[in-house]
């Protein structure tokens with residue numbers, strides 16, 4: 001007696017089709033799983049046996065072999081519990097085989113037969129829609145997978161529910177989160193820091209990487225948090241992408257579905273795998289969780305050299321590729337990087353009020369930890385200094401209204417979308433180009449640095465809804481390049 | 487190796503006379519280069535972490551004096567010292583370095599190419615024997631040799647506290663004049679030099695004053711070019727951060743950022759490591 005049930009398993013942010021074949025034949029009672037299954041999948045045997053019994057199904061007193069195909073694909077996780085149980089039930093005639101023909105099943109089983117959520121429900125849902133199949137899974141996941149258009153979802157709370165046949169399809173409305181978990185800091189609440197706020201505006205308008213350098217307590221972390229509040233809400237497509245990564249990582253994707261841009265601020269003790277993704281089974285890292293949002297690295301030089309090096313390529317490419325024995329896993333990572341650091345180990349270099357006690361060697365070693373290639377990827381480097389307390393008190397009337405700033409940024413986004421995508425070089429006016437060449441020679445800018453200056457100038461022009469990039473745009477952009485401290 | 491090593495004992499004919507008459511002359515001088523270059527000169531010292539202003543003043547005064555036949559004496563440290571030697575070399579003049587380690591030791595490392603040049607074409611001396619590594623105190627001791635070889639010591643830029651003070655003290659002990667370049671009232675990097683002036687050091691505010699002090703009549707001091715626009719005028723007086731500049735001039739931050747970016751690209755202003763902008 002044989003039966004086959006379709007399921008899907010995660011590779012990166014995609015769910016790949018897998019067939020669960022069960023063969024029940026007379027013989028010594030054994031229960032084996034073959035087909036490159038990891039420990040969690042092997043443990044399915046115990047959960048499936050117990051679950052079947054506790055809801056009143058029979059577990060066959062026979063030789064039960066489950067094969068997961070295709071064999072070369074490594075199978076991870078507990079999501080195979082439900083399809084394995086269903087395949088055994090179908091093979092033993094306890095559930096009609098035909099009922100499962102158009103269904104893809106995923107879910108973990110409790111010993112009591114309850115069907116539980118697994119990471120990546122959104123990915124499984126998207127895959128089911130693409131394959132034009134119904135998705136059978138934990139009832140509780142309905143509120144999340146409900147956002148996937150055209151999904152036919154059949155949610156069950158317990159395996160026992162299968163005695164009454166397949167549960168009906170439902171298109172559950174995704175439930176919305178009411179309040180964002182991270183309180184967004186408003187730029188209007190920040191006194192002074194006029195150039196820094198202008199820098200934030202440009203970074204937000206063009207999704208540029210940003211480095212904030214300044215003494216302790218000057219407001220670097222505060223400014224970085226404000227950046228997130230300046231970005232326009234996620235578009236529908238972005239929402240789904242970001243939610244997908246959260247779902248795959250086993251985190252609640254609802255904030256992303258509500259259009260709230262991800263803001264991730266991993267501590268510097270975070271491992272390389274925690275930052276860019278990795279592990280077995282592979283899991284997306286902070287960088288991918290920040291996809292379409294802001295990754296904030298506070299105290300940048302304190303991150304390990306391996307972490308800092310691992311950041312470089314994904315910053316440029318917007319995607320992380322983890323190379324595995326059984327193929328590469330890719331996670332999206334289109335982020336705006338905001339980083340903060342002190343100018344020296346003691347933190348007070350260049351502070352007019354406090355004296356820096358670091359040796360020159362210590363200062364250059366500190367700065368060298370970040371390394372030229374990473375500095376090079378920072379489009380805007382802003383020096384942040386403590387604001388005069390008197391100004392914090394008096395500043396009220398000249399605060400830029402955050403609504404106004406957000407409006408300008410949204411307009412710039414829209415403008416960038418509609419302006420003809422001719423090459424940046426042709427938009428660069430001759431005198432702007434001459435200035436850039438002068439500066440590049442003067443400051444010995446790398447090729448990448450020049451490209452990035454042009455991109456920032458392009459954003460500045462977008463903020464003014466100007467197609468040509470004129471000399472003042474380039475001049476301002478140059479001012480945000482990191483400077484040589486030698 | 488064509489370098490010429492020499493050793494001079496106090497009392498030797500070639501031992502510099504002006505140094506011998508100081509209260510605490512070194513018993514032995516170790517050197518590499520041309521011992522006849524150990525003539526009386528102008529000591530030029532300043533902060534290692536110099537601002538562009540300090541470097542610019544160093545270049546102006548050391549370069550001008552070297553170009554008019556005055557040897558520039560300094561310590562080859564990074565910052566003002568290095569700039570003083572380089573300005574003298576660029577002016578085609580003479581310059582000599584006094585080290586706090588053996589004269590053959592490259593310290594600081596970043597000055598190695600400069601030291602090589604000085605050993606080859608000029609002279610590098612020390613009271614530390616060949617091969618001796620620097621110690622914390624050898625630099626303080628070294629400063630009295632700089633002062634002793636010089637007829638006057640010019641402090642170009644010094645904060646508070648500053649190592650240059652020990653050179654100024656040594657100059658006074660040896661009966662040498664101390665000259666100082668004033669700086670902005672707001673600049674921490676000029677607090678030391680401004681204090682020296684208050685304590686009686688002679689202020690040097692342009693090349694003409696230095697020429698007059700050195701007795702170089704007929705020298706035509708170049709008039710400093712007067713800054714053309716408001717931004718430059720403000721920054722000449724006092725290096726500032728963009729926020730402060732915008733407030734001082736009453737212009738908005740975007741305009742300020744653009745003006746500074748253009749001036750920097752054109753080489754008229756430079757950014758300090760602390761984010762301030764100053765005139766180059």
Ligand SMILES: Nc1ncnc2c1ncn2[C@@H]1O[C@H](COP(=O)(O)OP(=O)(O)OP(=O)(O)O)[C@@H](O)[C@H]1O
Nearest residue numbers: 189190191192215216217218219220221222223387
């Ligand atoms: N300009 C300002 N306007 C309003 N509040 C400010 C301002 N500057 C600093 N603060 C206050 O000071 C606190 C410290 O700022 P923040 O944590 O951003 O400093 P930091 O530069 O990140 O310091 P560190 O280097 O120690 O991490 C802020 O939470 C805020 O309450």
Ligand SMILES: [Mg+2]
Nearest residue numbers: 220221298340
């Ligand atoms: Mg902080």
Ligand SMILES: [Zn+2]
Nearest residue numbers: 344346356358
């Ligand atoms: Zn420090």
